Amino acid sequence: MSFTTRPELVGTHGMVASTHWLASASGMAVLESGGNAFDAAIAAGLVLHVVEPHLNGLGGDMPVLVHDAESGATRVICGQGVAPASATIDAYRDLGVDAIPGTGHLAAVVPGTFGAWMHLLATRATKPFAELAATAIGYARDGHPLLPQAATTIAAVAEVFREHWSTSAGIYLTGQGEGGLPLAGQRLRNPVLADTLERLVAVASAAGSDLGDQAEAARREFYDGFVAEAIDAFARVPQWDGVAEGAHRAFLTGDDLAAWRASEEEPAASSFAGHTIAKPGLWSQGPVLLQQLALLEAAGIAELAQDDDASWVHVAVEASKLAMADREAWYGDSWDEDNLTAALLGDLLDGEYTRARAELITERADATLRPGSPGGRSPRLPGHVLRAMGGDGQWPGGLGEVRPGEGEPTVARGDTCHLDLVDRWGNAVAATPSGGWLQSSPAVPGLGFALPTRAQMFWLEDGFAASLHPGRRPRTTLSPGMVLDADGRFRLAFGTPGGDQQDQWTVPFLVRHLVRGLGLQEAIDAPAWHSSHAPSWFAPRPAEVLGLHAESRLGEPVLARLRERGHHVTVAGAWSLGRISAAGVRPDGFLHAAANPRGMQGYAVGR
Template sequence: MFTTRPELLGTFGMVASTHWLASAVGMRTLEAGGNAFDAAAAAGFTLSVVEPHLNGPGGDAPIIGHRASDAHTFVLCGQGSAPALATIDAYRDLGLDLVPGTGHLAAVVPGAFGAWLDLLARYGTLPLADVLGPAIGYARDGYPLVRAASRTIATVAEMFAEHWPTSAEVYLPHGQVPAPGTRFTNPVLADTFERLLVAGGTREEQIEAARRAFYEGFVAEAVDAFQTSVAVRDSSGRRHTGLLRAADLAAWRATEEPTTSLRFAGRTIHKTGAWGQGPVLLQQLAMLDALDVAAMVRSNDTLALVHTVVEVAKLAFADREAWYGDVPDVPLEALLSPAYAAARAALVGPEASEGLLPGSPEGRVPRMSASLWGSRESADAGVGEPTVSPLGLSPGDTCHVDVVDRWGNRVSATPSGGWLQSSPVVPGLGFALPTRAQMFWLEPGLPNSLAPGKRPRTTLSPAMLLDDDGSGVAFGTPGGDQQDQWTVPFLLRHLVGGAGLQAAIDAPMWHSSHVPGSFYPRTHTPRGLVAESRLGTDVLDGLSRRGHAVETTGPWELGRLSAAGVRSDGMLVAAANARGMQGYAVGR
């Protein structure tokens, strides 16, 4: 079967990510004697420099890791929490019914940098200077600016010039939008990274010193000063100061947590807890299992398969809206039970369904936002994470990296947030803050209602697939609400259809835009189904006849998956997405 690039095989190590430079840095780290955890952090730091429109050191980064020596699989939560001052009343008093998608009021504690440090402290082997060094080099000496970054800067250039001067200083050199391929530098960010490196002491002491400097030192002080003293324009069309304070950063730590898992096709799939949307993938797989999806895959009935997968997604994401959040009483065991999955799967009919239909696990009554299912429709159903500027829609997105080393350690990480187009650069730091508070509801009593110290229900969703013999892959994709949709056909093709990783990534993709958007202004497309044209006219027309509002994209536009892991014969394997012409896998 033809694939866009070879599926890599080797014995030493593999790195796959959404940017070729990050993949190269990760492999360099493995070659220098580091393990998968060192390599993932090095790649993650590099992504925060070379894809500033997709993530930053002040963003968010959930991580799933697997330590091969004792089969320990874990989640590191790099999702920052809401400020202590961030109450529903605080936003209501400003006349807001949604948290703005940009600017100071959307800020939560930056979690990405702390998560990478925590991964290094717990599981890494190399000094922080070695791991952070390549990112410093790219920030100081420059890197080729990708076309998407240049295009993103162009969409917000006027806003930068008029309203966000600190961002203009970094991203509009000489007052101009940098052209694609330009050697772009961010020396202020390089200075920040270098200030975080403290000489002397053990490796662990150096990492802790960097954490303190970021969360309790000069970084926290700069964030506090900017949020309190400078009002900036946001997507409400007005200027606001912020609610994030140095004390919020000092109180936050990355945490290690158990994964949430499900058996499917004889393997175990690991995701985050319900403070993220990760379990929604597991719910979909449980329902598809109840519907005998394997028979659909084996029969090559693409029309039935796509229809069924989309209808199952609608049910699972309705449950996400009703039940998921950073609260202690999410009924995850019931939501993932075979009996509940079978009952939900029975709702799938031959026609596209309307509305939102959350279930009632354990007999509990679901509750969703009163404004969730309004008349708003998405302006661009193919956008992964739409962050909105005062001048219009400016698509944001996410990064992903997967690593496996020669010992079988694996990492899947999905860094995002701190987008250049969503929050102004903090003076003297060279990076922006995360804007994920926009995912909270300003209505009390919901699982994802805003509360001080609470994590927003993130869409960031790394994943780990493991077999009982220790084989399996780290995998994931950018894409906001689509992350846990695009991985479904990938897994079905790979686990049920027997396709290799690269073939499963390259095959045509689709997703439902009927599911509610998690990002401001919380749009949706009723019965919407977005599909690559490669699905074919017969399938697309058949879906329309079943009542789906089909939007056809170009042949290579949906999904940006990558994967890296261990085959059952012990060989290492990796694959990466060709869409967007940035992602790459390397290894030997």
């Protein structure tokens, strides 16, 4: 066994792995008190909203994969809110906006995270909402040690807070540093958020002991009560975003919140290495992972990936570029009835289609963006992307960055969190909370959290699955995953923050674990890489022609050979790419879990 940064945890009672040690410990406390994985996920997720406000929030968005041990069913709970009823392409163009920005009111959609947690509470939990929310309320009220990255993020947007977003300044510029900046490690409180959670708990508790009634009461109070009223009032007031005139009101209204509910659906799934991999559907980027794994199997992954040499990395990168090109042409929430159906997903994963795509991989790095024709459909790319490309489909100007979107993000966008749990009964959760970032939208007065800005992922051009339409889910990079065995039994919950890179970093992780037989921690610790060749889904949607980012631990000989194959290699820090965590059930029945040392905050706990 190779050296690992920490032990892979093995036990029988329960496992929690997440991107923050306080969330992991909070979830484990619920398991220790007799709760199941669904209870623990709610408690840990609410803590993540408090302690990682630069990465997610109570008003954000989130897909959740759940596995029910009793029924054997694996399902997706969609906590991705939709575009407002008045948010049309023409409405944005009337404002002189040709590409939705990444910050401020113009990008606001319905907050979905809280609705997803309440759906989980109503359908699978065993403990009252008051008990599950108590730890998060305590960290909001009494404070938590501010992460260094959070302190850096707040410092970067402090002037925006001081000059324009006073509600955010009132929460985050109350520290001991110059001008009220909070210092890394100092106690940060958000009493406004604590008040909001306590009011929601009080409403839930007043509904009685039935958890379905509690969940519905809290959900209704959020989406049609005091929370919705505060959001509606705030959304009507123009807020600075630096776009066009510099301040805009939101399209989002209280009626949009009242009309929305979290939904539940079958996951997208395909086979790999004798297992089934489950992901959210084409409204997420989850099928990108499935496509990459299928391409790698078609390319003979079992022989290629025994070592982290240049040949294996090259094929993995080229497979990701093909899958990401399909992502650009085909992914999104809706299409016409004949196209964006289960048939499209099936055609993208079809064996003949995959083999034909795999044959496009050569010994040289390809400089084009090549979406395929699943089921014989003719691919189209949005105008912004086409204008950034040459007539032969090549990115222009040789190596370097191109920007298919327009404009620059006003302030830095946020990242994401992740959470994996499994209990002693075999119930499991993989959740990826994100959005509602403190740096991307001003805090709503009286609520203590920000609105999601996921509308930036829509195109303001008709005819695409990712085109803006009222009531449509924006496409999202959020992408939790699960592994099932050949008989459909749960084996692993996994995922990572990282935007467009989420479904690239998990490729070598799964190959190392499922094909090479590495342990969870060893597979997480191993060197990571990703391609930046395809357009990002985040404004302003940059791409790097032939771009490949790789941790230095791959070794200079491997990096040199990748350059010889035509990749534009950016050497990243030795421990800088990815924040994967995982928790599951081994074939021998033991539970196990692992978390990423990168970022120095993720942790797994269990016994």
